[in-house]
């Protein structure tokens with residue numbers, strides 16, 4: 656993929672440039688990431704994440720890889736579910752950016768989850784684990800930031816065990832109607848300004864809203880999963896199609 660031009664929001668940049676720019680975006684917003692998420696989604700992201708995590712049926716001694724984990728909500732909710740059911744699970748909480756990963760740590764320490772988790776810096780495009788290792792792999796609001804998405808999907812497929820499940824939660828481009836108008840107005844006019852107010856960084860939030868518009872439609876992303884050899888691929892849209900959950904299995 657070297658030298659290929661890729662989307663960074665509405666701009667076209669080289670793939671190396673995109674990886675660097677995305678890194679800078681999350682380095683810049685890390686300390687205010689959770690508070691901005693609450694504000695931008697009116698708290699809805701907690702509900703989306705709960706619905707997402709409830710699609711994982713934890714098994715005794717299973718292993719979950721949480722990619723692009725950021726401030727750790729998915730791993731945290733999953734561990735909470737497992738503990739409630741008295742099921743012992745292991746979780747790798749990973750992200751390409753140590754600044755984001757740092758934000759997650761207090762949540763796990765406060766809940767006494769430390770012995771069940773490992774924190775690792777991992778690029779989803781090059782997962783440093785052997786084939787057939789994990790029972791579950793999740794990526795939540797992360798895949799659209801990855802430079803080479805087919806490469807990441809193929810890596811995820813490789814590290815999952817046969818019978819393993821992949822789950823992806825991501826914003827989806829809203830395609831038509833009144834909702835699109837309201838959503839576009841809110842995203843382009845409000846979010847970057849509030850981002851500036853809270854984090855002092857308008858450009859990063861401009862990227863975040865643009866990156867949602869250039870991410871593939873749910874049907875196209877389903878095809879990408881099938882091209883990466885996932886089977887029984889399904890998706891479900893939530894909240895007027897603002898977000899979608901894709902799931903697929905390694906057989």
Ligand SMILES: C[S@@+](CC[C@H](N)C(=O)[O-])C[C@H]1O[C@@H](n2cnc3c(N)ncnc32)[C@H](O)[C@@H]1O
Nearest residue numbers: 681723724725751752755778779795796797800
């Ligand atoms: C919007 S945050 C999502 C955080 C969290 N999963 C959530 O749902 O709130 C996107 C994350 O993707 C990470 N990221 C971007 N490119 C990545 C890559 N190639 N591999 C792993 N993580 C990546 C960023 O560092 C950032 O923490």
